[in-house]
Amino acid sequence: MRHYQYFFAIIIVLFSSLGIANSNLYGQIFVSPANSGNKNQDAVGFYYALPRNAIKVDVIIEKNERxxxxxxxxxxxxxxxxxxxxxxxxxxxxxxxxxxxxxEPDPDAWFFVEFDERGSKDARSLVFDLHSNGIILSFDDAQNSHGEIARKIDKTFVNAPNEKHFQYYAERNLYQRIDTIVRRITIDTTVIRRNILQSAWVDRNPEQKARAAADFIHKIRDSRLNLITGFQEINYGQSIVYMDQQLQNLEEEYLSLFLGKEVKTIIEQSVYFYPDKETKGIITLVKFSENVGLTNDGNGKGDPLQINIEPLMITASIIDENKTIGKSKLTNSLYYRIPDAADVSVIYKGKTYAKERFGFSQLGVLSTAPVNKTRLIFDPETGMIKTVKRE
Known part of the structure; x- marks a missing residue:
């Protein structure tokens, strides 16, 4: 009987040793919220962050300059x-x-991962994959490569070409004036008249410049008429189309000296909005004025550009059981996010633009995941676990 007792005691010790050894194979980590006071002064480790999502509102504006x-x-x-x-x-x-x-990283969701320096030297190396901005991508998943956070939006803008304002305004400012001077020479009863021509360069006044430009417009029209009526009696082929177009452009440039110019360009201005759990309903982002464009002046003139947030409350059923998470120090576990979603639309002058449904990490629930014998891959845009591999 005593032999059996010794045998069972040896088995218990062996299993305990195997459990301790298995635990040491994976090492030990402690995770605490940043600025929580749970971090040791001499702790060895690193920080990681969970993401948050901002709404980027791109306003495409036509700028008309006269x-x-x-x-x-x-x-x-x-x-x-x-x-x-x-x-x-x-x-x-x-x-x-x-x-x-x-x-981008959520400033309210930074965590410090502390390594247990007292663990066995034979403990298995732990691999954390982070984005360059600090957002966690995976744990103990070194064999898999993870790309950067990338979202490509294709936009096509039709812009007016860059035009020089009144490029033919810089004409010659001087013109040659020739005066005739009559000199009378009287010798006894004989009178001699001598005409002397005197030339000088003088400034043109604005009206003279305008008349010169108008005369040139008439010359251009005469040249076009001769070109399209075959005055030269030469078959220019396709070149006649090019020459006629160039004469039209030249005429328009000179006419703009009298009529003025209207230049239209397409510009893009962006506004960022960060929703939180209290955000709901219609909120004014900026104001838009037809005279100055977008303005942040609350007292300025213009119509409000508003955003409407309608949370979907997808995580409402798990809020209560996770409401205390995020304040304590974890052992061999990581914090992650279960995201929520909301319908987003932009309103201007009663018209609804760009109604979309987006996922938002900061509107969701903070939770924890164990790391022992587990490989985790996180979504860099929401902080949610995408893949769990249990060994």
Missing amino acids: FKGPYSEFASKILGIDDFVKQDETSFKIIDILTTTVT
Whole structure:
């Protein structure tokens, strides 16, 4: 009987030793929230973060610039045109609004991983894969490679070409004036008249410049008429199309000296919004004015650009059982996030733009996952576990 007791005692010791050895094979870690006071001063380890998601609102705006021509005051007198730009002005108009999400580390979800330096030297090496910004990607999954957080959005903008304002305004400012001087020489009863020509270079006044530009417009039109009526009696082939187009462009440039120019460009301005668990309903982001575009001045003129957040509360059923998580120090476990989602839309002047449904890490629930004998892969955009491999 005594032999059996010794035999069972030896078996218990062996199993205990195997359990301790197996535990040492995987090492030991302690995870505590940053700034919680649970970190030892001489602790050896590193920080990792969980992600949060910001809403990026891209406002596509048409900018319309109207420039007064340098000879506009003579448009009616010289060309007989009354419809021209009378003053410089700029206006803005919203063409479209796009919404996407941007992922970054959550400043309220940083954690410190401390290694147990007292563990066995033969303990298995632990591998943590982090993004360059600190977001955790995986644990003990070295054989798998993980790409960077990347979201590609294709946008096509049709922009007006970069135009020089009134490029033919820099013409010669001087013209040659020739005066005839009559000199009378009287000798006795004989009077001799001698004409002397005297030339000088003088400045042109604005009206003279305007008339010179108008004369050149007429020359261009005559040249176009000769070209398209076959005055040269030469078959230029396709070249005649090119020459006619160039003459039209030249005529438009000179006409713009009187009529002014209107330049339209497409610009993109972005606004970022960070929803939290208290965010719900319609919130004003910025204001938009047709005179200045987007403005953050709350007292400024303009119509509000609003965002509507409708949380889906997907994680409502697990909030209570996880509400105390995130404050204590963990042993051989990691913090991760179970994300939630919300419907997002942007409203301007009663019109709804870009209604989308996005997942938000910070709206979800914080939870924990064991790391012993477990390999974990996390979603870098939500912080949720994507893959669990239990050994």
